[in-house]
Amino acid sequence: MTTGKRRAPAGAAVLRGEITTAIRRALMQELAAVGYGRLSIEAVARRAGVSKTAIYRRWNSKLDLVLEVVNAAAGARLPALDTGSLRSDLALLFQVVAHALGHPLASQIIPDLLAEAARNPTIDETLQQVLRARQQEIVGRLISRAVQRGELPATTDPDVAVDLIVGPLYWRLAIARTPFTDSYLETLVDSVVRALGTADTLPRQREAPTPG
Amino acid sequence: MTTGKRRAPAGAAVLRGEITTAIRRALMQELAAVGYGRLSIEAVARRAGVSKTAIYRRWNSKLDLVLEVVNAAAGARLPALDTGSLRSDLALLFQVVAHALGHPLASQIIPDLLAEAARNPTIDETLQQVLRARQQEIVGRLISRAVQRGELPATTDPDVAVDLIVGPLYWRLAIARTPFTDSYLETLVDSVVRALGTADTLPRQREAPTPG
DNA sequence: AGACGTCGGGACGCAACCGTACCGTCGTTG
DNA sequence: CAACGACGGTACGGTTGCGTCCCGACGTCT
Numbered sequence: 001m002t003t004g005k006r007r008a009p010a011g012a013a014v015l016r017g018e019i020t021t022a023i024r025r026a027l028m029q030e031l032a033a034v035g036y037g038r039l040s041i042e043a044v045a046r047r048a049g050v051s052k053t054a055i056y057r058r059w060n061s062k063l064d065l066v067l068e069v070v071n072a073a074a075g076a077r078l079p080a081l082d083t084g085s086l087r088s089d090l091a092l093l094f095q096v097v098a099h100a101l102g103h104p105l106a107s108q109i110i111p112d113l114l115a116e117a118a119r120n121p122t123i124d125e126t127l128q129q130v131l132r133a134r135q136q137e138i139v140g141r142l143i144s145r146a147v148q149r150g151e152l153p154a155t156t157d158p159d160v161a162v163d164l165i166v167g168p169l170y171w172r173l174a175i176a177r178t179p180f181t182d183s184y185l186e187t188l189v190d191s192v193v194r195a196l197g198t199a200d201t202l203p204r205q206r207e208a209p210t211p212g
Numbered sequence: 213m214t215t216g217k218r219r220a221p222a223g224a225a226v227l228r229g230e231i232t233t234a235i236r237r238a239l240m241q242e243l244a245a246v247g248y249g250r251l252s253i254e255a256v257a258r259r260a261g262v263s264k265t266a267i268y269r270r271w272n273s274k275l276d277l278v279l280e281v282v283n284a285a286a287g288a289r290l291p292a293l294d295t296g297s298l299r300s301d302l303a304l305l306f307q308v309v310a311h312a313l314g315h316p317l318a319s320q321i322i323p324d325l326l327a328e329a330a331r332n333p334t335i336d337e338t339l340q341q342v343l344r345a346r347q348q349e350i351v352g353r354l355i356s357r358a359v360q361r362g363e364l365p366a367t368t369d370p371d372v373a374v375d376l377i378v379g380p381l382y383w384r385l386a387i388a389r390t391p392f393t394d395s396y397l398e399t400l401v402d403s404v405v406r407a408l409g410t411a412d413t414l415p416r417q418r419e420a421p422t423p424g
Numbered sequence: 425a426g427a428c429g430t431c432g433g434g435a436c437g438c439a440a441c442c443g444t445a446c447c448g449t450c451g452t453t454g
Numbered sequence: 455c456a457a458c459g460a461c462g463g464t465a466c467g468g469t470t471g472c473g474t475c476c477c478g479a480c481g482t483c484t
Contacts, residue, residue, distance in 0.1 A: 012479070013428085013431055014481090014482095015430095035327065037246065053474090057432085061472095062472090111330065115327045118320045118323065119245065119246070159390075163388075164400075164404075164407070167380035171378055171379035184369075188375070195403040195404060221461090222458090222460095223451030223452035224451045225458080225461055226461075253441080254441055255441090262462080264463090265463065274442090
């Protein structure tokens, strides 16, 4: 038995990082241009100026490629986001999200993959991890801080809160794709802050009578 | 010149409505199953138990077919929706929307087409008409009624209102596709009502002092 | 310096789909 | 009753993409 260990790949026999990068970039662009449904490896290779083999050497299939790249792209950094008040936390969060969804690539790829997730369990699982779970974590922390500050009641439903915070901005930026102004963002922040509070937001205001 | 009028098609030489219906139904199912990107006429024909020719006789192209069917499906009825108060109007609206997006077909087709609209101007235009314009109209009326009742200030921004009303529910039902309960809907209604109001929602409450 | 072994690229077989041309069928019209 | 004429379906060429195989090129390790 030749248990002889092959020596490690070396020399020209090693993946060129520049090509891997070109493929990644081309995939994102192609994904934005035609969507996951029509995505073709050949088109990605063409756009990257690379042969199909270069892609198949690195990833097993179309799905593998997309999942890995999306994971890497989304697995970036999530800012600390603790500014001292619910309103300013939200304002910062909205600005970050607006900036992220402002990238044409993101605003085209994300809705496309989210739609595809409805029929592809693997994509669904990945997005669940890199997108929704992250949202829940961020919003959850944001809310618990607000509760500690006394800005929100402890009964605040984080489930509803996620939808209230994510929904409007996502609809506006990714679906309607309507231009928006700073004052829009401010109005939205104010609205969401009001939405999160309850009728008796601040306990000590609870007994303030409203003279009829 | 033979201006001779051809006699109108008759007998077997006339479109069979049952087949047109079958094509429509098959298109919706196929659209939900694979999305617009991967939609193929052959698959629609197969699913409908019909030949491709039967489709091409009725519509010029894939896009024509989709646009016409979507237009017909969405061009349905919009209820009167005037229940006497902002809260109950919203509650009814949410129930209607939740019911509509509850259909698996709708919750798969709509996000898919909305994503496709980002790259296909024709689809975008159609959805703008049958979806977003309708939303703006409904929300606009809902708000103006609330303003007349004194439930909302006249300065309410209908632009923000649409996002606040549509966004969370759309996110929840079409994107996250998380099961939801009646109490979730109620909480959401309450939150949105609060979001829409301003700090001085009801003028006569404006001077109610908050003792420090 | 020579051998090694994977690299990237071009080419191939296979499958699916588009849109069209053709062909026999069938019910109404005159 | 005979002719009309669009019907639905099959068959076809052309295109595109998938995944694989084979090739010369190339840089490091011995």
